Amino acid sequence: MAVQSKKIGIIGGGISGIAAAKQLSKFEPVVFEATDSIGGVWKHCSYRSTKLQTPRCDYEFSDFPWTQRDNTSFPSYQEILDYLYSYATYFDVLKFVKFNSKVVEIRYIGDSESAARAEYGSLLPDRPVWEVGVQTTQSETIQWYAFEFVVICTGKYGDIPAIPKFPQNKGPEIFKGKVVHTIDYCKLNEEESTQLLKGKKVVIFGYKKSAIDLAVECAEANQGPEGEACTMVVRTLHWTVPHYSVWGLPFYMFYSTRASQYLHERPNQGFLRTLLCHMLSPMRSAVSKIIESYLTWKLPLEKYGLKPDHPFEEDYASCQMAILPENFFSEADKGKIAIKRSTSKWWFWEGGVQFEDGSRLDADVVVLATGFDGKQKLKAIIPDPFRSLLEFPSGMMPLYRGTINPLIPNMAFVGYIESVSNLHTAEIRCKWLSRLVDNQFRLPSVDKMLEQTMKEMEIMRRTTRFYKRSCISTFSINHSDEICKEMGWSSWRKKSWIAEAFSPYNSQDYEEEK
Ligand SMILES: Cc1cc2nc3c(=O)[nH]c(=O)nc-3n(C[C@H](O)[C@H](O)[C@H](O)COP(=O)(O)OP(=O)(O)OC[C@H]3O[C@@H](n4cnc5c(N)ncnc54)[C@H](O)[C@@H]3O)c2cc1C
Numbered sequence: 001m002a003v004q005s006k007k008i009g010i011i012g013g014g015i016s017g018i019a020a021a022k023q024l025s026k027f028e029p030v031v032f033e034a035t036d037s038i039g040g041v042w043k044h045c046s047y048r049s050t051k052l053q054t055p056r057c058d059y060e061f062s063d064f065p066w067t068q069r070d071n072t073s074f075p076s077y078q079e080i081l082d083y084l085y086s087y088a089t090y091f092d093v094l095k096f097v098k099f100n101s102k103v104v105e106i107r108y109i110g111d112s113e114s115a116a117r118a119e120y121g122s123l124l125p126d127r128p129v130w131e132v133g134v135q136t137t138q139s140e141t142i143q144w145y146a147f148e149f150v151v152i153c154t155g156k157y158g159d160i161p162a163i164p165k166f167p168q169n170k171g172p173e174i175f176k177g178k179v180v181h182t183i184d185y186c187k188l189n190e191e192e193s194t195q196l197l198k199g200k201k202v203v204i205f206g207y208k209k210s211a212i213d214l215a216v217e218c219a220e221a222n223q224g225p226e227g228e229a230c231t232m233v234v235r236t237l238h239w240t241v242p243h244y245s246v247w248g249l250p251f252y253m254f255y256s257t258r259a260s261q262y263l264h265e266r267p268n269q270g271f272l273r274t275l276l277c278h279m280l281s282p283m284r285s286a287v288s289k290i291i292e293s294y295l296t297w298k299l300p301l302e303k304y305g306l307k308p309d310h311p312f313e314e315d316y317a318s319c320q321m322a323i324l325p326e327n328f329f330s331e332a333d334k335g336k337i338a339i340k341r342s343t344s345k346w347w348f349w350e351g352g353v354q355f356e357d358g359s360r361l362d363a364d365v366v367v368l369a370t371g372f373d374g375k376q377k378l379k380a381i382i383p384d385p386f387r388s389l390l391e392f393p394s395g396m397m398p399l400y401r402g403t404i405n406p407l408i409p410n411m412a413f414v415g416y417i418e419s420v421s422n423l424h425t426a427e428i429r430c431k432w433l434s435r436l437v438d439n440q441f442r443l444p445s446v447d448k449m450l451e452q453t454m455k456e457m458e459i460m461r462r463t464t465r466f467y468k469r470s471c472i473s474t475f476s477i478n479h480s481d482e483i484c485k486e487m488g489w490s491s492w493r494k495k496s497w498i499a500e501a502f503s504p505y506n507s508q509d510y511e512e513e514k
């Protein structure tokens with residue numbers, strides 16, 4: 001039995017949920033946040049050393065500049081939390097948030113015929129379409145709320161660890177040491193984390209940002225002659241970047257201006273543009289090669305067998321570029337970080353881990369920096385038949401404008417497509433969403449929306465082998481252009497042609513139009 005009926009419910013109080021609450025504030029939404037804090041991954045999924053890896057001025061709400069926005073240092077996770085709290089307080093958004101309130105179930109109570117036909121009517125039809133079951137930390141009883149429209153902002157990362165599968169009797173249960181996932185490591189204070197790593201043989205699985213940062217924390221805890229080396233087991237190589245400049249040129253020049261993105265494919269391009277893109281492909285490769293040559297010169301990638309075979313562009317186009325902590329290779333040079341390349345299967349034995357070729361690594365502690373299973377969070381709450389449509393028909397989430405699943409009525413998803421700044425990517429879509437639910441424009445037909453999402457996925461597929469991450473970084477400006485057009489905004493947002501072509505686009509360019 002639903003106890004409260006409101007227009008809009010938002011699930012999750014991370015960056016996306018708070019951005020959605022701010023943009024939809026005129027509807028007085030209810031935000032359910034499972035924990036006692038806003039901030040999501042910045043609160044619950046950060047190490048002591050975690051910093052933003054996007055330039056500060058890109059990870060900024062369009063109407064709330066960082067106090068020191070020209071400071072080129074990367075803010076710590078705590079600074080990001082403080083910034084988000086200031087934003088939420090300034091815009092009086094916290095009053096909408098129900099903390100310690102986990103959504104455990106969602107039920108569809110809308111018109112089943114229109115759901116079966118996957119029709120989009122009015123997004124606020126004046127009657128509830130979804131019921132949301134919420135469990136608080138104070139009570140076992142599930143409280144039910146009814147909403148006309150639900151915005152899902154539960155995050156792609158954090159909360160649910162992706163744990164590798166092991167053959168029977170070869171899992172963590174037979175290992176005499178400790179196994180932790182990075183999400184558990186985030187919960188440790190400084191003393192506990194040092195204790196876990198210091199003087200121990202640590203094996204880290206993963207070679208992405210969580211793994212790289214952890215290797216450095218592990219090395220730092222193991223300074224001195226009694227310290228042990230931490231071994232990173234690297235399955236897939238990726239390009240890592242020491243800072244945002246390449247051969248003295250600012251990094252944004254390569255991918256974040258209109259001129260640079262002009263070289264890349266985008267959805268809905270006509271025949272001539274497709275032809276042009278084909279002809280420009282040597283230039284795209286040249287850009288990628290310039291960056292690769294810089295990284296290979298600047299970092300000892302070849303010495304450590306860490307030079308990827310694939311082009312840099314493929315990592316950039318899949319939002320996988322990790323900023324390397326300054327001392328990563330100096331710790332490797334000191335012997336505190338060792339690298340083991342292995343693409344094979346692995347499992348546990350009593351004293352450590354073993355690989356398919358029979359080689360073994362002794363270990364006291366095994367850290368799984370193996371990422372997260374964000375889809376599970378969705379699958380746990382979205383009811384059938386919609387659950388089975390989440391990734392229909394291509395195995396990726398079809399999200400029109402990165403927000404609306406054409407097959408799921410009266411529901412939006414924020415924070416599921418990525419770009420260089422996921423804050424900006426979420427915020428501009430929330431602006432679009434607020435106008436959409438306000439009936440300032442209407443969605444195209446379901447078929448048209450699906451067609452658009454297919455085109456975007458096709459471009460991702462053609463650009464990078466890692467396309468499943470749903471990243472739009474090589475055509476992000478075009479994506480925002482389309483959003484602006486639908487909102488009735490001008491899509492060219494700079495003051496001059498020169499700036500339009502050669503200066504980077506970020507959230508400040510999308511300040512509210514009066
Ligand atoms: C360590 C780390 C560093 C990152 N660094 C960057 C970076 O430098 N630049 C960048 O652009 N991106 C970065 N990202 C990506 C990051 O995920 C986004 O930038 C952004 O913070 C995601 O916000 P979100 O609100 O979408 O998700 P989350 O931060 O995951 O927030 C989701 C919220 O939903 C809540 N929730 C989940 N399920 C439920 C439920 N059933 N009921 C109620 N509440 C629920 C969670 O408690 C959480 O508070 C990073 C990610 C991680 C993990």
Ligand SMILES: NC(=O)c1ccc[n+]([C@@H]2O[C@H](COP(=O)([O-])OP(=O)(O)OC[C@H]3O[C@@H](n4cnc5c(N)ncnc54)[C@H](OP(=O)(O)O)[C@@H]3O)[C@@H](O)[C@H]2O)c1
Pocket residue numbers: 050051052053054157164165182205206207208209210211213233235236369370371372
């Ligand atoms: N701002 C920051 O400082 C910061 C810090 C941490 C995380 N993040 C962000 O958070 C997100 C998640 O990052 P993440 O590093 O936690 O996860 P991730 O990007 O999903 O990386 C998981 C890593 O684990 C490896 N892996 C997975 N299963 C494995 C297995 N069975 N055996 C061996 N290796 C395995 C993967 O290898 P394959 O590539 O071969 O699959 C990959 O290297 C990313 O968007 C990242 O940018 C940002």
